[in-house]
Amino acid sequence: MKFVKRISLFFIIPMGMYTFGFYSHMKLQEEFYPGKYREESVKQKSALVQEQPQVIPTSFEEEQVINADTQYVIEEVDLKKETSVETKWKVPEKYIGMNRDRFVREMELYQQSPSLADQELGFVSVEVVSFSRDKVRIRKSYIFRELSTSFYLVNEKNFVVVYCDDLKTIYMGTNISIDTLPDGLKQEVIQRKYIASEEELYNFLESYSS
Template sequence: MKFVKRISYFFVVPVFFLGLGIYLGVWGIHFFYPGLWYDMNDTAKPPYVVDETVTDEEDNSPPASVAVASSGETLCADTEYVLEETDILRGTSVETSWKIPHKYIGMDRENFLETMDLYAEHPPLSEIERGFVGLEVLSFSRERVVVRMDYRYVQPSESYYLAVTDHEVVVYLEDRTTVYINTGIALEDLPETLQLQIMDMLFVPDEETLYDFLETYSS
């Protein structure tokens, strides 16, 4: 029996001291090196979380708002071109939607407005004949452009009169009060004899004679 007890003590005592040593070792690391202890127990945190944050901060791509603003300022082939034609005498309006004309593709707002201003200052003869008096750009974006064109539609008469307003030739209907066309022709650009006749209101017998005059002296 005494032999058995000696054998038990032989195994139990070393195991006890081994466990005590392991405990004291772990306690010492925790007490003297707390940072190392937290690092050993923090392995569950994904290491790429910090890397993702750095990647976002170092991303050199432009913000989304900048990209949207840039694309919205330039017309493209998909831009809708809405033309609103207004009869200022009757107060009526007709709206039509078209594909953007090729000559406007690539223009930003400033370029487009300058082009429209130039058109309003020097409209084609065909527009003058329709009674064109001006235009306004109502909205501008990459998706949709709206332009209002104002007309003073009048029924042509059998005869006309050429007169002067602000040093420019104006065509009146036979009532001598209704303006038919603002020609944009400067009086000083005409021959002197013709200037005198227009200053006295030159009678034009028919439409053909009127168009001959406009084609001859319009720039």
């Protein structure tokens, strides 16, 4: 038994000294080179991260602009009757190449100064309902003037002009000089002669137009 104990001690004591020496060496390394093993660990982790493919998200989207193939839709709304009519047109060349912001500004300018035809129809406003490369939709609102059934003959610059019964809207101009009319009719036109129907109007035009 004593022999066995001696053999055990012979192996245990050197192993203990070796373990103690290794532990002491590691502590000294950490004391003289602080962070060395942490840096190596970080480098290993960094290398693993770099090996993974990087995915860079992109938020770029091609700008939507009007082109020759863009569908141009106009919705005309009658505010008085609360009805609407939709029509499809070829996009006007002057709008080609415009993005949404520029097109909206163009419509705002149009609202400030609409065409004469729209003014005569009773134009109120215009707005951009939707905008994309494929389709542009605008809404034009009107208070449509009802067709006149009676008229006034008015002297303007020595010629007869036909007004609607509101005496504001010109129904048509004529080439009838006031001086070519009989004296009685001439005085009536000067004082704004009332015409009760379209038939009476066209009888007058046929009689005095050259």
